[in-house]
Amino acid sequence: MARKVLTLAEIRDGSLRNVSFEAIAAAKTIADGGEVVAALVGESVQSYADELIYRGADRVVVVENEKLKNYTPDGFGQALMAVVDAEKPEGIVFGHTALGKDLSPKIATKLNSGLISDVISVEQTGGNFVFTRPIYSGKAFEKKIATDGLIFVTVRPNNIPALERDESRTGNVSSLSVDIKDLRTIVKEIVRKTAEGVDLSEAKVIVAGGRGVKSAEGFEPLKELANVLGGAVGASRGACDAGYCDYSLQIGQTGKVVTPDLYIACGISGAIQHLAGMSNSKVIVAINKDPEANIFKVADYGIVGDLFEVVPLLTEEFKKLKVHS
Amino acid sequence: MNIFVLMKRTFDTEEKIVINNGQVSEDGAEFIINPYDEYAIEEAIQVRDKHGGEITVVTVGNEDAEKELRTALAMGCDKAVLINVEDDVEESDQYTTAKILAEYLKDKNPDLILAGNVAIDGGSGQVGPRVAELLGIPYVTTITKLDIDGGKVMVVRDVEGDEEIIETSLPLLVTAQQGLNEPRYPSLPGIMKAKKKPLEELELDDLDLEEDDVEAKTKTIEIFLPPKKESGKILQGELADQVKELVSLLHTEAKVI
Ligand SMILES: Cc1cc2nc3c(=O)[nH]c(=O)nc-3n(C[C@H](O)[C@H](O)[C@H](O)COP(=O)(O)OP(=O)(O)OC[C@H]3O[C@@H](n4cnc5c(N)ncnc54)[C@H](O)[C@@H]3O)c2cc1C
Numbered sequence: 001m002a003r004k005v006l007t008l009a010e011i012r013d014g015s016l017r018n019v020s021f022e023a024i025a026a027a028k029t030i031a032d033g034g035e036v037v038a039a040l041v042g043e044s045v046q047s048y049a050d051e052l053i054y055r056g057a058d059r060v061v062v063v064e065n066e067k068l069k070n071y072t073p074d075g076f077g078q079a080l081m082a083v084v085d086a087e088k089p090e091g092i093v094f095g096h097t098a099l100g101k102d103l104s105p106k107i108a109t110k111l112n113s114g115l116i117s118d119v120i121s122v123e124q125t126g127g128n129f130v131f132t133r134p135i136y137s138g139k140a141f142e143k144k145i146a147t148d149g150l151i152f153v154t155v156r157p158n159n160i161p162a163l164e165r166d167e168s169r170t171g172n173v174s175s176l177s178v179d180i181k182d183l184r185t186i187v188k189e190i191v192r193k194t195a196e197g198v199d200l201s202e203a204k205v206i207v208a209g210g211r212g213v214k215s216a217e218g219f220e221p222l223k224e225l226a227n228v229l230g231g232a233v234g235a236s237r238g239a240c241d242a243g244y245c246d247y248s249l250q251i252g253q254t255g256k257v258v259t260p261d262l263y264i265a266c267g268i269s270g271a272i273q274h275l276a277g278m279s280n281s282k283v284i285v286a287i288n289k290d291p292e293a294n295i296f297k298v299a300d301y302g303i304v305g306d307l308f309e310v311v312p313l314l315t316e317e318f319k320k321l322k323v324h325s
Numbered sequence: 326m327n328i329f330v331l332m333k334r335t336f337d338t339e340e341k342i343v344i345n346n347g348q349v350s351e352d353g354a355e356f357i358i359n360p361y362d363e364y365a366i367e368e369a370i371q372v373r374d375k376h377g378g379e380i381t382v383v384t385v386g387n388e389d390a391e392k393e394l395r396t397a398l399a400m401g402c403d404k405a406v407l408i409n410v411e412d413d414v415e416e417s418d419q420y421t422t423a424k425i426l427a428e429y430l431k432d433k434n435p436d437l438i439l440a441g442n443v444a445i446d447g448g449s450g451q452v453g454p455r456v457a458e459l460l461g462i463p464y465v466t467t468i469t470k471l472d473i474d475g476g477k478v479m480v481v482r483d484v485e486g487d488e489e490i491i492e493t494s495l496p497l498l499v500t501a502q503q504g505l506n507e508p509r510y511p512s513l514p515g516i517m518k519a520k521k522k523p524l525e526e527l528e529l530d531d532l533d534l535e536e537d538d539v540e541a542k543t544k545t546i547e548i549f550l551p552p553k554k555e556s557g558k559i560l561q562g563e564l565a566d567q568v569k570e571l572v573s574l575l576h577t578e579a580k581v582i
Contacts, residue, residue, distance in 0.1 A: 070489075073454070073464065098484045102466045105419070105454035114420055114542025117449045130546065137338045137445055140349060140550055148542040184463035184493060185480075191488040201485065205581075229582070247504065248486025253338070253445065254360070254503035256485070262581040272339050280551070283579045285571065291559070299557040301574060303567050313568040321572055321582065 001127070002034035005091035005151075008080065009040045009052055009060075010099055016048055018202045019095035019155065021055040021162035026155050027093045028056055028163065029122050030129055037061060037087055041079045043069040046175070053171040056163040060173045061087065067180040070187040071099050075180050077106050082178040084111065089150075096154040097201070104154050113150040120159040120259075120280075137253050137276035157201045158259045194248045198232040205231025205262045208251055208278070211238035212267015212288065212307055219245055221311040222266055228318045234258065234278075236268045252277035264314075266307040270295030287311065326378030326473075327433065330369045331426060331440035331452065332397060334390040335359040338445050344548055358393045361441025363508040364501035368471060369439050370401040371506065376473060378436070379403045383429065385422050387411040391524065398519035399511030405524040413529045418541040419447075423455030425539055428532045430460060435496055442467045442500035450500075457498035465491055467502040 005027040009020040020038075027036045038057035040049055042064065049060040063079040080103070084092075092107070094100035096118045108115035119131045120141075128145050131153055135142050146152070200206065207226040209219055219233065226233045234256070235249040251258055253276040263281035268274060270286070270293055278284070279298050286299035287310045296302045303310050337355040344350065358366070369380045382397040383406045384390045394405040408425055410417070430438070438457070443450035450466070457464035469488070470481035473495070482489040483502045511519070529536065558574075560567040575582045 098467070101450050102454065105423075105451040106458045106464075108420075108451070109423070109455045109458040114418060115449075115451055116543055117451060133448075135446060135448055135548070136336065136342050136349065137448070138551075139338060139342045140344070140548060142545050143547040143549075144543050144545050146542065147544045148540075185465055186492045187489050188492050189490040190484075191490065193488060194486040199485075246486070262575065262579075276338065283575065283581045284557075285575070286557075296557065296559065298554065300554075300579065301571055302557055302559040303564075303571060304559060305564050305567070309564060310568060313565060314572065317568050317572040318582070321576060 002032050003090035004035045005031040006089035007038050007093045009038050016051055019157040022160045023093045023095050023155055024056040025163050026122050026160045030091045030151055039083045041068055041076055049173040053169050054165050054167050059171050062175045063178050065180045072183050072185050073106050074183045076103055078180050079178050091151040094154045096156045100154045108152050113152050114146050115152045116144045117154045119153045119155045138280050193246055200232045200234055200256050203232035203260050205229040206234045206260045207264045208234035209239050209266050210236035210268030211242055213244055216244050225311055225315045228315050236274050265295050268295055269293050326376050326436045328369050328378055328380045329435045329438045330365050330382045332362045332382050332384045333359045333444045334386055334393040335444055335446045359441050359444045361501050364505045365439035365441055366397050366400055367506045367508040385425050395519050398522045399515040407526045409526055409528055413536050416541045418543045419449050419451035420542045421539045423452050426456050427459035428534055438498040440500045442502050453500040462496045463493055464498040466500040468499045469502050469504040
């Protein structure tokens, strides 16, 4: 049954986030031949609309307002509810990002709807859309369906492939003017702690360091390797607690959950709380000098050795590969 | 100050997960206070100790959750409420839980409600914001700092590693992120005192709710374990050769580079 599905596009560091394209792809599946409408919300965001069309949206609704410069649940909630009221979608897809996690329960509650969050795949069986999501910190999975009207989901970054970009696609871009008022939370300041560049949750390659890295300088060879691979640097809590790097890099149960194509764990023992954040990565490489380290149990490939020897060698070898290919 | 903490009893995910009859088996498993709710409890205690008032810790569950409620009382909460849904609710989701909690809270005039930002078992992170929305109060999720000065509140919110400094006011609901504080362990006198603190048990009836009012809007149709990973390949030989082999495997076998 064809249905109209709404997605919310997210902008970070001046570009649309990849997860927004993945949300469009998921929306397309759920729409089942129906229309995919992308909502674009912010202070001045009109210029991003075409890209959403190229990525598969059939239509874009832009809500611009100076009060939408920073995300707030009230501001974005009012903007999105205005779009929902105008469009009456039967499905909604957000990214499972800080913004998506914060806003989706509010919208779901306003719509008296269920919400299936952190979805990693969508399939159609019978008349139903079945959503798979990790539970118990990734140690198990559940399949869920929406049983009451609206299908509302958030999708985990890096799991549902985005559609091929197609510049020949066209679609209508319209503006909706919304009166944004009574913001009860106000963002006074944003303190940037993460590095510009590759976003950990969306990175295809992550080079992560643990306590075995031994110092802040010890992270340098990991950064070089990540650079060569166009990836991001991550860390265990052990490394963060020891002050070798910022907590914003922490991967695991209390840090970020990542699912890159390639995860290279350097000097990380593989504690269960760390595995919770990375065990669903497609390919895992472990470098550790202790052959008994738990990380080898989840690794596809392992090298037993000193990371300070192995990592620079790896960087050189990947450099050669890049030159040849 | 009238403070409430929303707490969930969770399966300790350090445990091995076993699936029996399509359900995660609870036989012999350890249960704990959801770790993020522990941060919420600790913060509630610090706020009360500074500004005065009373903390009520609330959970939706069954009588087994009394143990975790007692632990929260031993840490320093003043009162506990168990909303026992054992006999009334068969299928529940976040809609169900939020609706029940909001129905309980709506005439309690809370100044501050604290919850964990996510439960480590279900991992949805919906209940806090849903409750705030149902009560018509603002919320801030994944907070790492909370400062209350009269009616004015300053919050630091973790946003994927960056920080937002947010100004807001009471009444307010916040959800706790790691880094907010270091939860205390219950002290021995705390444990003794907890035994005498009030623990009230309610059912849907007491909240004027029918089973239909809280019927779940989503349904779990299957629970399964990740496919068993074949044990990985530990490379052998000279280090330099291992590195060459690894790069070649990643390129040709795993095809990720
Ligand atoms: C409630 C809770 C939540 C937690 N959340 C998280 C989380 O989100 N993320 C997380 O990561 N942890 C988390 N932890 C902590 C976790 O339990 C571990 O303590 C932590 O992951 C250990 O970090 P590590 O592997 O870097 O350090 P260690 O366990 O100390 O391991 C260091 C490893 O480095 C190896 N090594 C040392 N030198 C070298 C060398 N030169 N070359 C190669 N290898 C070397 C050692 O053999 C060892 O295996 C949490 C804990 C709790 C209780």
